[in-house]
Amino acid sequence: GIQVEQSPPDLILQEGANSTLRCNFSDSVNNLQWFHQNPWGQLINLFYIPSGTKQNGRLSATTVATERYSLLYISSSQTTDSGVYFCAVEGAGANNLFFGTGTRLTVIP
Amino acid sequence: GAVVSQHPSRVICKSGTSVKIECRSLDFQATTMFWYRQFPKQSLMLMATSNEGSKATYEQGVEKDKFLINHASLTLSTLTVTSAHPEDSSFYICSAINLGLNTEAFFGQGTRLTVV
Numbered sequence: 001g002i003q004v005e006q007s008p009p010d011l012i013l014q015e016g017a018n019s020t021l022r023c024n025f026s027d028s029v030n031n032l033q034w035f036h037q038n039p040w041g042q043l044i045n046l047f048y049i050p051s052g053t054k055q056n057g058r059l060s061a062t063t064v065a066t067e068r069y070s071l072l073y074i075s076s077s078q079t080t081d082s083g084v085y086f087c088a089v090e091g092a093g094a095n096n097l098f099f100g101t102g103t104r105l106t107v108i109p
Numbered sequence: 110g111a112v113v114s115q116h117p118s119r120v121i122c123k124s125g126t127s128v129k130i131e132c133r134s135l136d137f138q139a140t141t142m143f144w145y146r147q148f149p150k151q152s153l154m155l156m157a158t159s160n161e162g163s164k165a166t167y168e169q170g171v172e173k174d175k176f177l178i179n180h181a182s183l184t185l186s187t188l189t190v191t192s193a194h195p196e197d198s199s200f201y202i203c204s205a206i207n208l209g210l211n212t213e214a215f216f217g218q219g220t221r222l223t224v225v
Contacts, residue, residue, distance in 0.1 A: 031212045041147075041200055043216040086152065088214075095212055096143050097204070099153045 002027045002091045004100035012106045013077050021072040021103045023087030031090035032063050033097065034072050038083050046072070046085075077107045111137045113205050115217025122193055122224055130188045130220045132203030139205035142186040143214070144178060147200040156201075159186050193224040 003026040013019055023032070034046040047054050047061040049070065054061055063070040074081055084104050088097035112135040122128050132142060141160050145153040159165040159180035167173045177189040190197055202219040206212050
């Protein structure tokens with residue numbers, strides 16, 4: 001399967017700070033999604049972004065499919081942003097998602 | 110976004126018994142559903158893919174006789190952990206997509222299984 005690497009693995013931010021999370025993948029993909037896993041385990045859809053740039057409030061994402069990476073930007077972070085952020089990709093010829101290793105974000109007041 | 114409901118959210122069972130977990134798409138038809146397993150502080154690992162009305166496709170290393178998957182309708186898939194053992198204790202999460210629209214996946218709330 002496709003290899004998906006995320007960086008950094010852990011990130012601690014002061015409330016109000018900005019951050020960039022990176023996702024690298026090893027092959028061409030049909031789909032890429034970013035998720036936030038909250039402390040109860042629920043995966044919350046952030047972006048469905050096989051290519052291009054999208055923004056939703058304080059969050060935005062960019063996928064450069066030709067260079068096999070995606071970035072998630074979090075601006076003016078809040079304590080409620082804490083949790084694990086996963087990038088997941090769908091390879092060509094398959095519909096299932098391969099998950100990255102995740103970035104654990106902690107936002108401190 | 111679409112809503113996927115998973116039940117139960119938490120279950121404790123005795124070793125040797127079977128547990129059934131349900132995954133329902135509430136407001137869309139799920140042509141394909143997926144079952145994942147997540148160990149503490151690790152990523153999600155795909156266990157199997159199920160298409161409505163056909164047999165599930167299991168990932169390498171996943172015992173199909175132990176993890177029975179049924180996808181009898183476009184809104185319901187079930188995962189049954191048979192003869193559960195303590196090493197089956199984990200967080201199980203389902204997801205669903207509607208291939209007629211796109212391949213954006215939506216996830217259930219997850220089920221935390223503890224086998225004692």
